[in-house]
Amino acid sequence: MRTLLLATILLVSTPFFSQSDDEKQIRAIYDLSLTNGKAYDWLNHLSNQIGGRLSGSVQAQQAVDYTKGQLDSLGLDRVWLQPVMVPKWVRGTPEFAYIETKPGLTTNVPICALGGSVATPEGGLKANIIEVQGIEDLEKLGKEKIAGKIVFYNRPMDPTQISTFSAYSGCVDQRYSGAAEAGKYGASGVIVRSMNLRLDNYPHTGSMSYGDTPVSSRIPAAAISTKGAELLSTTLTLNPEIKFYFKQNCKQFNDVQSYNVIGEIKGSTYPNEIMLVGGHLDSWDLGDGSHDDGAGVVQSMDVLRLIKANGYKPKRTLRVVLFMNEENGLRGGNKYAEVAKSKNENHVFALESDAGGFTPRGFSFDCTDENFNQVLGWKKLFEPYLIHMFIKGGSGADIGPLKTDELVLAGLRPDSQRYFDHHHAENDTFEHVNKRELELGAATMASLVYLMDKYGTIQSKKIKG
Amino acid sequence: MRTLLLATILLVSTPFFSQSDDEKQIRAIYDLSLTNGKAYDWLNHLSNQIGGRLSGSVQAQQAVDYTKGQLDSLGLDRVWLQPVMVPKWVRGTPEFAYIETKPGLTTNVPICALGGSVATPEGGLKANIIEVQGIEDLEKLGKEKIAGKIVFYNRPMDPTQISTFSAYSGCVDQRYSGAAEAGKYGASGVIVRSMNLRLDNYPHTGSMSYGDTPVSSRIPAAAISTKGAELLSTTLTLNPEIKFYFKQNCKQFNDVQSYNVIGEIKGSTYPNEIMLVGGHLDSWDLGDGSHDDGAGVVQSMDVLRLIKANGYKPKRTLRVVLFMNEENGLRGGNKYAEVAKSKNENHVFALESDAGGFTPRGFSFDCTDENFNQVLGWKKLFEPYLIHMFIKGGSGADIGPLKTDELVLAGLRPDSQRYFDHHHAENDTFEHVNKRELELGAATMASLVYLMDKYGTIQSKKIKG
Incomplete structure (x- = not known):
């Protein structure tokens, strides 16, 4: 009987209105992504107009220019290039x-x-x-x-x-x-x-x-x-x-100049708390890098656009980072973390999409149990979108160098069955990415970012509290 | 403290050995399907050697002959053809x-x-x-x-x-x-x-x-x-x-003779309780019907083979039914139910796969709450295979006519995002089916059949009890 009473009290004290508000925000994010997503158009350009983007190549530079231009057009608060020297390896004539x-x-x-x-x-x-x-x-x-x-x-x-x-x-x-x-x-x-x-x-x-x-x-x-x-x-x-x-x-040349591409929406309340979402802009040279990692790049870009277009103003600074040189050096990820450290930037959340543009199944989290438990409390909000997988594990290579005890690192986990059919091969191409699957991934990422921003991580709460 | 004690008691009284046995059986089913599945080879033949199998066509008859021959080779207890008259509509020259x-x-x-x-x-x-x-x-x-x-x-x-x-x-x-x-x-x-x-x-x-x-x-x-x-x-x-x-x-001709293809393993303990697994053998004529429903056909066939190959002897009769004419008439499904009724056959479980050969996500159940709750108790066994979706809803068109209050009807629910890219069109073809995804579906079906057989449905327990 007491247990029942307690349950009743808990039910009553649950922030019911807020819950319903979250449901609406997330529904709006998915609706917008599925009806008016930009990810697929961007990927079409990256894959079919630019193609494979191996570090140090002309195509990698074109991808930097193109994505910076697209971020510029979104009306973010700031868009910039972060210089990084990258290795340049060239395949030469066909083997x-x-x-x-x-x-x-x-x-x-x-x-x-x-x-x-x-x-x-x-x-x-x-x-x-x-x-x-x-x-x-x-x-x-x-x-x-x-x-x-x-x-x-x-x-x-x-x-x-x-x-x-x-x-x-x-x-x-x-x-x-x-x-x-x-x-x-x-x-x-x-x-x-x-x-x-x-x-x-x-x-x-x-x-x-x-x-x-x-x-x-x-x-x-x-x-x-x-x-x-x-x-x-x-x-x-x-x-x-x-x-x-x-x-x-094939031949290794001297390192060449390249860039991480970065854009951000300044946080309205806690501008010094940074939430990062990203993928890597470089790819192997055999295909056009649509799944690895064109998909993660365009999904990350669309996370900012979707949140902005839905009229949600993040309390924390939301930053998209398109990392250079994940494939053969991780120079972009390392440089980003180095600069962040030197500037004493406070990253509270980082999410990477680098497992293909397939139907999203959930997320993998690299964080404390306390933060993970908070995330598990949001699981129900994702059920209508068939997002069930919330596990502890790795996040993404590019955001790994940022790791601290309190930072919440996460990776989008799409269905993995077909990923290695295409990975690093000539058939990692645009026609193997399904528009809806890509858009569902972007919406799933944006929904998690929304929740992280609204409720904060345990770290950010401690700073405030 | 008492709560803790209760939890300990519950843990101890859980049938631990039995649970572990289920885990092993299911692991063995998945392992066999992923390393030595037959579904993909069968589908290759249906799709690439036979092709589209519209009711009344030569190809539909070839599919009957081929699948009967393959079932014959599996050493089942009985394989037979069930006659059914089907409509014959012919597209004629290209539109x-x-x-x-x-x-x-x-x-x-x-x-x-x-x-x-x-x-x-x-x-x-x-x-x-x-x-x-x-x-x-x-x-x-x-x-x-x-x-x-x-x-x-x-x-x-x-x-x-x-x-x-x-x-x-x-x-x-x-x-x-x-x-x-x-x-x-x-x-x-x-x-x-x-x-x-x-x-x-x-x-x-x-x-x-x-x-x-x-x-x-x-x-x-x-x-x-x-x-x-x-x-x-x-x-x-x-x-x-x-x-x-x-x-x-296009033109409608008179009905022609066709067949449902049926095979069964006789139940060792309750031979009069029938568990059915099936898909439909006919398809539209534009593509080769790989997803709709070649996939369901070969998965259903492989359910019996996987269970047999793993040395599990079903207590109940396990029957595979390859229905004719789902697409434009449902004659096969109706005929099967009519014959079952006339013979007073006792179906306790029927599972259909007719939603494409994509990564399985779970099942939809059409049954009483009592039966559904039993199924929910098995959910944890499927988690290692990323099968999360256990919902109430429809099952499959072909098994629908069997519906009674106590029968458990179920449909495999694969990821649906790409299904309508191919459904009933020229591009429903073999190369759009991924071998692993198909095999995961067969294993997921076989695992549910195994559990249904081992524990029985509420109906079959009542008969016994």
Whole structure:
């Protein structure tokens, strides 16, 4: 009976009007995004008029100019470019590879150089090839069996992981460190199975690192399509003596000047509390970078536009940051955090969208339990939009350098099933982004930003209280 | 303190071992589906070797033969064909249409005849055209303004509906009854905006009915692509006197013999309690029917295979039913229910997949609160697979005729955002189905079937108890 009474009191004391007001604001955000969103038009331009935007490229600069111009047109309080030096790696002429079963009998396979790789010798590299299931196999084989050969990393992504990002995490060490590690055993080159759950003919690039390997000892590394990997593996099983040939003439140049693109709406009440929403403006060069991360860029831009267009005036400063060079350096994210620190800026919330423009399922939060519990209290407001996933976990690479104990970091979590079909490959293109799915993502982000602004994070409440 | 004690007791008294067993069974189902699913291969054959399977067509018969053969190969206890007479409507040669701004100045637009429509006169139909936003506009306009003209139904699907099926429900009366209603006002033909949220060039067909309109008074009806509808509407605004021309020579033939395809695993303990899982084998003729409903067919088939392959022996009889003629008649669903009734069969659970092969989000249940509450108790078991949606609502058209007060009817609910991009159109094709998404759907269905079998529905418990 007492419990019942308590429940009644709690019900009565719930800020009912406020709740209903939140429902209305969020409904208005979704309605506007789905009927009059700008994200899809912006993405169309980024993808189809500009295209792949690798750091240091002409297209990356065009993307800076275009998005700054679009932010300028939104009537924000301030739009600016934040200078950052970025690496410039260029793929060169298309890569070429084949399996040589015996002299004169060859089968071409689709490959692409990994980002940051060195070139092969001018005439290409031909050598015996040895398949491994991961870096840990190298030690077992030893120098004797590896020296002079091309190492073929063929551990596939685990299809039983429901989150494809978990499957990616379980494999990507082969791509990132495979060349540096194989080089220690005298390998002449590295071929890595593409980070893709599907069997197809697209090789998927992505960043790799030579660690502290001296320049003269670096060996070339390329990704092979999943179908190519299956063919190579089968051929190797039949005849371990086959040779593999590949040729690539990619090159690392000196760092060049580039920019993060930033726009903000000044907070009406707490202008020194900054809420950041962002994605990364650079992309790989093979496709047009629509999912990775054109989608996150245009969604983040539209968050500010949607909030403004709905007549909501944020109490805290709302900033959109389009980061440069997430893919092969994270220079933009690091520079942004460095400048923020030097200016003693107070970031209370940062949200990144960098997991594709697919149907949003929820958010992942990197924050204290206290802040996470506050967010869980808002879950019901998202149910009408089929947003169910509120989990603790990572946020986004670009906002990671801002991390403090009290900052709430978050990442949009779209449905991940198709992400790695397109990720870093030639088929990461505009036609694979669905307008509604993209717009639902923007609205979902804007709704969370609205709630964070209205109620503040635990940190911002403490400052006030 | 007491509360804490109670919580401890509750924890201890929870059937922990049993729960853990369910978790293992469901994990095994998902693992098998994602690593060794058959659904995608079957769909490949249905879509790419057979193609569109309109009732009464050669392809529909090929689909019957193929799926029966595949079920035969699974080692089920019984596989059979259930005869059913189905309508045979044939599209004929490709439709053709244009907007005539003035004599000699024409713009072609993409159209397709609605399923069940009559042909235009042999030379086509040319008339003035009048745009309406729905059937309710006809009365306002009256015979005077409609007689002799083509009525153009142009109410778009509402983009602010998060469920695209809700948006579809709000529009489809134009397609289904538009011709019968406009005919009453003397219209000469009907053009309907395609049921599609996206702007593109694909016209979407679908069933329509003339109701009790005498054959001699039936007017031809076609769907126009959404881009075509936009162009037509704009052109009409500029000049209401334009003419519209269209030509189609579709035809209704006499009913022909066809079949539902059925397979079953006999229940080990309660063989007279039937659990049904199914989809519809027929499709429209423009695409290859991969999402509608090839996906549901192959998922349903794989439910039995997955359960069997995992070594689980159902206590109740598990039956897969591949219904014929959902699209333009529902004859298969009606026949199945009629036979079930005549044999006094006891169906306790029926699950249909007919909403596309997209990432599964959950289920919709048509059942008593008592049964629904039992299902809600299983929700946690689905969380690792990102299945969150357990709602009351409709189930599936084919299983609807089985409805009784105590039967649990359910429909798989995949993500709906892209469904109407493809529904009933030329681009409902295999390449738009993602293998993992399809397999996740099959596993989600099989998991629910497993739980229903293990715990029984409230009805089956009452029979036993």
